[in-house]
Amino acid sequence: MKENNTMKALRAHAPYDYRLEDIPRPAPKEGEILIRVLACGICAGDVKSYHGGIRIWGTSEADRYIDAPVTGGHEICGEVVELGEGVSDFSVGDRIVTEQIVPCGECVYCRRGTYWMCTRSAVYGFKEVCPGGFAEYAILPRTSINHKVPESLTLEQATLIEPIACGMHALERAQIQHSDVVVISGLGGIGLSMLSIAAAAMPRLVIGLDVRPERAARGLDYGADYVFNPAECDVAEEIRNLTDGLGCDVYVEVSGSPISVRQGLECTANLGRFVQMGVFADLVQADWNVIGDGKELTILGSHLSGLTYPAVIRGIESGVIKTDGIVTHTFALGEWEKAFETAEKDPTALKVLLVPGE
Ligand SMILES: [Zn+2]
Ligand SMILES: [Zn+2]
Incomplete structure (x- = not known):
């Protein structure tokens, strides 16, 4: 051959x-x-x-x-x-x-x-x-x-454009307001970069959640104001303490864990937005009443990346989107x-x- x-x-x-x-x-x-x-x-x-x-x-x-x-x-x-x-x-x-x-x-x-x-x-x-x-x-x-891909981007950064574009689409679905408290649940590579994208929208607070200490520890470097580990504390209580007892305005579920869904419904304030991006291996059980009769939540799905590639490329190039490590x-x-x-x-x-x- x-x-x-x-x-x-x-x-x-x-x-x-x-x-x-x-x-x-x-x-x-x-x-x-x-x-x-x-x-x-x-x-x-x-x-x-x-x-x-x-x-x-x-x-x-x-x-x-x-x-x-x-x-x-x-x-x-x-x-x-x-x-x-x-x-x-x-x-x-x-x-x-x-x-x-x-x-x-x-x-x-x-x-x-x-x-x-x-x-x-x-x-x-x-x-x-x-x-x-x-x-x-x-x-x-x-x-x-x-x-x-601009020459200034490393090969590593270029390869991250696809996953980050998916994360940016999920945040776009949330339509972040400057008065919002935004929670990102799941700080893998996508979740970490989403912290910097969320922070760039200048909301009141950006909070990261992850059960793996190695990941949670890095959240602050990527733009989170606070990071909590659900395995070590009562996340809903921590968020209520930061929000006059109300909860977060936006909860973005990136982890694909059913526990993170229940946690999100508990953490989110009345009239809040819940964005689902993570993919589950198992069926999710949750109290659906929270969405309607309880808090009048808006549930938003997020699939792939929409029209976000050019913005991700600009964001990585300018340094607004953090990709180090x-x-x-x-x-x-x-x-x-x-x-x-x-x-x-x-x-x-x-x-x-x-x-x-x-
Ligand atoms: Zn992918
Ligand atoms: Zn088609």
Whole structure:
């Protein structure tokens, strides 16, 4: 086999069956861009997928989201190496990031401009039509949405644009007011960067919550006025003490823990907003009466990133969005098993990157 005709790719065959394989290096067709992958972040969703996550693998063939075998990875930064016919907005050599969803451009949501809710959605790394970035090369399809990365951003920062864009979208849903007390529950890589984005909106207070002491300790560096560890104190009481007994105005659930949902309903003040961003492995049980008869809360969902990539790029470039120390580990593609294990189990891990070509 000639080296330049093939590439290494990490392909998901089945839960717990991922293989580093030599597959044909793709060539860009009309409207497509071929990138050499510089780095691809491991998302919590990728780890869940490896473990057979039900939202990805379903309960049978019929409700399966993933087209296995497929190359995983959607937090992609790459360098343009070849342009398909008709591509004029990028040049060979550009360093670009691609939005995680490749919208169809035709469904009602796409036509309304709300492409992140595309009904024919294809997120990189799950569908045959858009294999992901855990590979040496990747094709960015004709309807993909791509952004140039300024030279001043490091590769680590560039790879964080996707997850931070999701966090910024969740905060945008909350429509933060300057009088608000804002709580971010779950201080992983996304949650930490969300503290700095929330602080930039100049609310009355930004409060971070995390049960892992390593993460909670870092919150103050990213813009939180207070950080509490729910494993060590009564968070609702601490928040009431800071708010004349009322509670927070905005609670953003980023952790994906059912306990954090109940905690949020307890912490939030009358007429407050609760934003759900985290993804749960289990069904959530909570007292639904709090929302209506109790506090007249506004419940807001948040899915992917909406229109936030350009703002995230500006924010990282200006330093308003803090990214220092969020990428904690980088592994070569060949060490993917160690990388996945680190992302899942290492208490010091925030964002773990896979870098091909090493
Ligand atoms: Zn992700
Ligand atoms: Zn669509």
